[in-house]
Amino acid sequence: xxxxxxILITAITAVVILMSYEYMATQQxxxxxYYSLILLGAVGMCLMSSAVELVLIFIALEISSISxxxxxxxxxxxxxxxxxxxxxxxxxxxxxxxxxxxxxxMFGATGSTGISVIAQxxxxxxxxxxxxxxxxxxxxxxxxxxxAAPFHIWTPDVYEGAxxxxxxxxxxxxxxxxxxxxxxxxxxxxxxxxxxxxxVTAALSMTLGNLSALVQHNVKxxxxxxxxAHAGYLMMAYAALPANGIPAVMFYTATYAAMNVGxxxxxxxxxxxxxxxxxxxDYAGLGRRSPLLAAALSIFLLSLIGIPMTGGxxxxxxxxxxxxxxxxxxxxxxxxLNSAIGAYYYLRLLVVMYMKEGGQEIPIxxxxxxxHAALAISIAATLYLGILPGRVIEFASRSVRDLxx
Amino acid sequence: MAPIGTLHYLVIAAALFVLGVIxxxxxxxxxxxxxxxxxxxxAVNLNLVAFSRIWGLHGxxxxxxxxxDAAAEAAVGLGILIAFFRNKETVNVDEIDLLKW
Numbered sequence: 001x002x003x004x005x006x007i008l009i010t011a012i013t014a015v016v017i018l019m020s021y022e023y024m025a026t027q028q029x030x031x032x033x034y035y036s037l038i039l040l041g042a043v044g045m046c047l048m049s050s051a052v053e054l055v056l057i058f059i060a061l062e063i064s065s066i067s068x069x070x071x072x073x074x075x076x077x078x079x080x081x082x083x084x085x086x087x088x089x090x091x092x093x094x095x096x097x098x099x100x101x102x103x104x105x106m107f108g109a110t111g112s113t114g115i116s117v118i119a120q121x122x123x124x125x126x127x128x129x130x131x132x133x134x135x136x137x138x139x140x141x142x143x144x145x146x147x148a149a150p151f152h153i154w155t156p157d158v159y160e161g162a163x164x165x166x167x168x169x170x171x172x173x174x175x176x177x178x179x180x181x182x183x184x185x186x187x188x189x190x191x192x193x194x195x196x197x198x199x200v201t202a203a204l205s206m207t208l209g210n211l212s213a214l215v216q217h218n219v220k221x222x223x224x225x226x227x228x229a230h231a232g233y234l235m236m237a238y239a240a241l242p243a244n245g246i247p248a249v250m251f252y253t254a255t256y257a258a259m260n261v262g263x264x265x266x267x268x269x270x271x272x273x274x275x276x277x278x279x280x281x282d283y284a285g286l287g288r289r290s291p292l293l294a295a296a297l298s299i300f301l302l303s304l305i306g307i308p309m310t311g312g313x314x315x316x317x318x319x320x321x322x323x324x325x326x327x328x329x330x331x332x333x334x335x336x337l338n339s340a341i342g343a344y345y346y347l348r349l350l351v352v353m354y355m356k357e358g359g360q361e362i363p364i365x366x367x368x369x370x371x372h373a374a375l376a377i378s379i380a381a382t383l384y385l386g387i388l389p390g391r392v393i394e395f396a397s398r399s400v401r402d403l404x405x
Numbered sequence: 406m407a408p409i410g411t412l413h414y415l416v417i418a419a420a421l422f423v424l425g426v427i428x429x430x431x432x433x434x435x436x437x438x439x440x441x442x443x444x445x446x447x448a449v450n451l452n453l454v455a456f457s458r459i460w461g462l463h464g465x466x467x468x469x470x471x472x473x474d475a476a477a478e479a480a481v482g483l484g485i486l487i488a489f490f491r492n493k494e495t496v497n498v499d500e501i502d503l504l505k506w
Contacts, residue, residue, distance in 0.1 A: 055467050062474050066481050073485055079492040080503050086489045087501065089482050090438055094429055096478075097445035100471060101422060104452040104464075108415075111460035113467065161503075 001399030002050035004250060005180045009049065011377070012173045012257050013042040018374040019265040020165045026273050026365070027075060027163070034074060038169060041067035045173050049180035054103045054113040057181055061099070061145070064177065065092050068170045072162040078274070084161025091144065091154045099141025106134035119189045127192050135191045139201075142185065145178040147171075148231045149204040156212075159224035164268030164275065167220060171227045171264070172257040179234060179253050187242045188403045198239040199331060205232025206338040213345045217279050219267055222345060223260070226304060229342055230256055233316060236323045236331055242404045244322035250396035251318050255311035255385050259303040262378030266297045269371055270364065277362045280352055287354035290364050294353050296375050301346045303382045306339055311385030318393065414455035421448035435496045439482055446475045 017038060024034065044063030051057045069092060073085025107113050109130035110121040122131060144151040159167045186194050209229030216222040234256070237248040270286075270293070271278050287294040303310035316339060324332050385392060421444055428441025450468040457464035490496060 055470060059470065059474070062478070066478065069481060069485060073488055076488055077492075079489075082485070082489040082492050083501055083503050085485045086435065089485050090429075090435065090442075090498075093439075093442050093478055093482065094445075097425070097442055097449065100446065100449045101452070103467075104449045104456070107453060107460065107464055107467070108456040111456075113463065 001180070001183070001250075001402055004395065004399065005049035005176060005253075006046050008176055008254050008257060009042055009045045009173055011381075012169065012176070012261055013038060015261050015265070015374045015377050016165050016169045016173075018370045018377075019168065019268055021370045022365075022368045023163065023165050023268050026271075027275075028273070029074065031074075034071070037067045037071050041071070041169070042173065045177035048174075048177040051181075052115045052184065054106070054115070054118075057184075058096075058100060058103065061178070061181075062096065064174050065096065065145070068166070068174060071166040072158055072170070074163050074166065075275075078161075080161040081163065084158045087154055088158045088162075095141045095144030095151065097141075098137050098144075102134045102137030102139075102141060104134075105130045105137065109134055115184050115188055122189060122192065132193060135185070135189075135193070136197065138185060139191075139194075139197055142178050142182055143201060146175050146182070146231050146234075147205075147228050148201050148235055149208045149228060150201075152205065152208065152228045152231075155228055156216075156221045156224040159227070160218055160221045164220065164264055164271055167223075168261045168264030168268070171223070172253075172260050175227075175231070176253040176257060179249055182238060183246060183249060183403060186238050187246060195239055198235055199328070202232050202235035202239065202331060203334050205229065205235060206335060207232075210338045210341045210345075214341070216345070217281075219278050219280055219283065219349070222280070222349070223263060223267070226342065226346075227260065229338065230260075230304075232338070233319055233335060236328070236335055237319045239328055239331065240319075240322035240326045243400055244318075244325055246400045246403060247393050247396040248315075248318040248322040250399070251385070251389065251393055252315040254392065255303070255315040255382070258311060258378050258381035258385065259300045262375060262382065263297065263300040263304070265371060265374045265378065266293055266300070269293070269367065270362075272363065272365070280349060282362050283349060283353050284356040285353075288357075293364070293367065296379060297353065298350055299379055299382060301350055303386065305343045305346045309383070309386050311382045311389070313386060314389040314393075315385070318389075411455050411458050414451060418448045418451040418455065421445070421451065433498050435486055435498060435501075438498065439479065439486075443475060443479070446471055 041064045044060045047060035051060055069089040072088050073082045075081035109128050110118045147155040206229050209225045213222050213225035234252050237245045303312035306312040306316040320332050320335055425441045425445035429438050432438055450471055453464035453468040
């Protein structure tokens with residue numbers, strides 16, 4: 001399981017660095033520490049996904065969070081960027097404090113911070129109030145990091161203000177890592193009372209995310225709400241049985257990373273100096289002015305909707321069927337309805353790109369080689385997961401045994 | 406008078422935690438919010454050290470990790486706050502309002 005998440009996180013980091021070259025040049029930020037912060041964050045994420053000890057999980061969580069707090073404010077001269085950074089920092093450290101309080105209670109209930117010892121103790125019938133409270137508080141902290149409702153308030157603000165490549169990183173990398181932690185906390189520990197917790201979170205995230213995305217004008221904000229909705233779909237898998245849920249979670253994180261990083265690569269290219277062009281209207285006529293970029297963005301958007309032949313379809317399929325097999329019909333119905341709502345705002349962007357003529361022509365810079373490479377990797381991953389999902393899902397299924405003994 | 410037991414420490418820690426949460430939610434000054442977050446972290450430390458009476462040293466080691474991390478977090482947080490202050494000249498959360506939907 002660790003290996004799989006390490007590959008995913010390294011790939012995300014590589015693609016983000018590829019797209020950052022051009023972005024940093026356009027924004028006229030010359031700072032080497034940007035790249036070292038990204039790498040530091042990646043180290044934290046990798047550690048987080050392979051840690052089996054709550055102390056290490058906490059330290060890794062902090063390594064990745066602190067570097068993303070700083071990265072979010074990297075456009076220092078722009079007030080919205082530093083504002084995003086302040087908001088992210090305040091709410092992020094608040095959430096970490098909740099997580100820690102949960103860990104402390106868990107330690108009190110079971111006498112250990114090792115995941116396997118905690119799991120043994122809970123299996124042996126230790127269901128004290130402390131353990132329940134610990135799980136709930138840890139869930140609050142982790143739920144914040146993956147932007148699941150009702151802990152999602154920061155997401156749209158931070159995604160709008162932070163530099164676009166940084167958003168590409170923090171909407172996929174730390175999320176994947178925290179979902180790996182959730183796999184351990186919810187499945188390996190076999191957390192008591194998790195079903196109700198997840199049911200509410202998943203339903204709320206999907207519904208709030210999709211409904212709020214309908215009224216957005218800023219593309220980064222729209223993708224932020226879409227990421228809340230996707231966190232909701234992903235949460236559904238945690239309500240399933242481990243044998244189906246774990247592969248579904250792994251497949252979904254990989255697919256979501258591929259399509260979201262790709263979409264943000266294009267957003268960051270089109271944003272231009274000072275991130276001026278980020279509204280949906282700015283994308284009008286993109287299909288005529290830059291057919292290649294428009295085609296690439298279309299693939300990512302179709303995948304985000306969940307159209308067959310793209311990874312998004314199988315990701316949703318596995319999650320929904322995993323939840324269905326655990327007879328969570330109500331949750332699946334909410335999920336399917338939400339996918340239908342979600343299709344509307346992605347299609348709206350597609351319609352604007354291909355069928356509307358732009359009022360004023362916004363300049364499109366020539367695409368540099370690094371961006372081509374970044375897009376090629378994302379498209380290849382999105383299509384591969386959509387056409388030949390079998391091998392990846394089989395690879396993911398192998399970690400079921402590690403996690404459930 | 407009853408001797409002071411683990412439960413007493415836990416109650417104090419819970420009280421600190423609640424005070425911290427109230428502070429974060431009601432105070433308007435970013436620096437005071439930061440201090441409230443530190444209060445929650447100290448509640449966690451108190452909890453861990455109190456549980457160490459039952460379960461052994463492990464909790465105390467963890468609390469040293471948390472103290473170190475709190476220092477790092479405060480350093481980064483104040484840095485971020487200074488960067489923000491240069492743009493907006495305020496530390497009041499009611500005026501952090503550029504990003505809204």
